[in-house]
Amino acid sequence: MTSFMPPAQRIWWKVPVGRQEIVWILIALVWCLIMFFMMPYWHVYGKQNISNEAYQTTPAKYQAKVQAMIDKYKVREETAQKIPVVAPPAGSDVYLLARLWQWYPMLELEKDKSYRLHISSMDWNHGFSLQPVNINMQIVPGYEMVVTVTPDKSGEYTIVCNEYCGIMHHTMLGKIWVK
């Protein structure tokens, strides 16, 4: 009868707390602290972290960078739409853009080499979802994010869009080949 009645003691905050609750609170607190310290720990010792590097940009500026990279490193075209495939050298800056409803261009990367991958959106929010490894990032228009990626397994990878971006969202795919 008491959770919905005023506490039995007027000075309820002076009633001692039972042993059981104290033990549980301490255990839970320790667990909370462990979870908290796992995040900085992973920044130091873990290999998967999203960088803090990002720049404000505009669609026109970003598109120019993408085009410059394509002009330099294009190796072939794919599909009827002739989407360029680029093979930039290891260690270089790679520019990927998201737009309704395409990831552009396609990339060919080398296994175990690192690349500075830039991604931005030309229009609305998009979701970079690399399958089947399952790496997911939010792509926001007006911002160019930079992550250093090191593909460690070869194969064909697909970029799915997993942020809703309009009526053809579910057809938005891109490709990365790792050789």
Add this chain to the structure above:
Amino acid sequence: MSQFRQCPDTGLFFHKPAESLMKANAVAGAVCLLIGGILGLLVILTRWPAVHLLPADAFYMVLTAHGITCLIFWIIFFEMAILYFAGSTLLRSRLATPRWAWAGFVLMIVGVISTLTAIFQGGSSVMMTSYVPMPAAPHFYLGLILFAVGALIGCFVFLGTLVVAKNEKTYEGSIPLVTFGALTACIIAIFTIASGAEILIPTFLWSVGYISHIDAAMYRVIWWALGHSSQQINVSAHVAVWYLIAGVLFGARPMSEKVSRAAYLLYILFLQLASAHHLLTDPGISSDWKIFNTSYAMYLAVLASMIHGLTVPGAIEVAQRNKGLTNGMFEWLRKAPWGNPVFSGMFISLIGFGFLGGISGVVMGTEQISIIIHNTIYVPGHFHATVVVGTTLAWMALTYLLIPVLFRRKMILPGLAKWQPYLFGGGMSIVAIFHMAAGTLGVARRHWDMGFAGNPLGFEYPGTAYLLMGIAGVGGVIAVIGGAAYLLITVGSLLFGEKLDASAGILQSFGVPLADSVYSTEKPERLPMAPAEAVEGHGDSGFEAPGTFVLAMVLLVSFVVYYFINWKYLSEVWPLS
């Protein structure tokens, strides 16, 4: 003169205008759940690959409407009813400014109509998050703003009622724990709505052309200050409902008023945090802020939930043991009234929220682990465990308690009601678990076609992913049947249930007061403090609720194991820095 009636069965007092407001808000909520549930069925049948019911445009429209109608409209209408109940009825106080409360209610209704009209006209399929610069019609945002203003008025009426109760000395001592929980929810709601105004008003002005540009990243940051803390309202409110039901059914007293209230205080202190867990893979936000924010400082709000997770069942256990159910660890639980939907609904809500929703939420809200989960169908899996198995089922359990007390009708179909929480909670848990599983295979959320038909590049998820989405579909259908049973029972009881008061007609079920003779202008007797405990059990060395402690340790072990499994998964993806 304020008029009150006393419920002859429970002794609860209802202030005449507050009673009508509770009924109106609860019924409006139920109507929203009906709409939202039908939309949910359409959504789940589309995401069930073998069925794939709707065409793409309809799917995105229906999904937008489903999210908003369920998460915002259903939950918040019902929360308003809870605020008025916790403020007026539990404190035996008149409701402050009932006219304002009605004005708020009308605004909320107008808001619902405006937003849903915008969505079903087709030009506002932007999902409930409405990330700019994807545009929606102005009346989409306007409806949400009106709804929020209405809810804000309700919050102030609740606060005003607390002041009235204090001034008129309607209760002894401090406010009850349940009211304290409602107060927590109300404070968080005010913060939430302020953030909502900060982002939705500019977005509305942008949609009508007064503002030319809204930064897309800033929108996300502020929107989630609204979107996340609104979930904190639900948690506070449904924990209050758990305490209420434990008190009503078992006469359970909080194990420690101090601990439970301090845990609520942690919710308030860290409420504005944690919005970052929606932004962990966003560009332009620093890791330091992400870590601090996503962990609610240092997981102090998680700590609070873990505390309630112990003290709610612990209170029940202590009460049951005092009644003589002392055999072994779990006699108190085995012999609990599992056939009473008020109890089973509440307990499934508690377990589902803790084990499925809570654990997955903390795991996916870890800065780096978000990389393998962000925007996959894991996310809807997680929040259907929190906001549907947790909050929605708690509201359902409370409804069963209120039908006779508030509406003065006997519940119809008690046999079906017995099963309802199991159908709904079970079905929805299947949805949650299997969506989460499909998410770990990379299946996207808010996505019409996991087969990517029409794209020349071609990509196929593993066959297992299709199977998992199919099982989730089956679970969803079971949950919809459970939800339909709830609406059938409640609406049926309001219309056809045996009248417990001669004047409880149809109109009375929708907000019209009962016959004048039921009310009296006499002021209710002052609400006394709870009777002191017969045996002073606190503070001694024994564990008063050992069974609960075992359950809590099971939760902790599952939590730890699942947490580190996810770090292991993360360590297997491409190095990123």
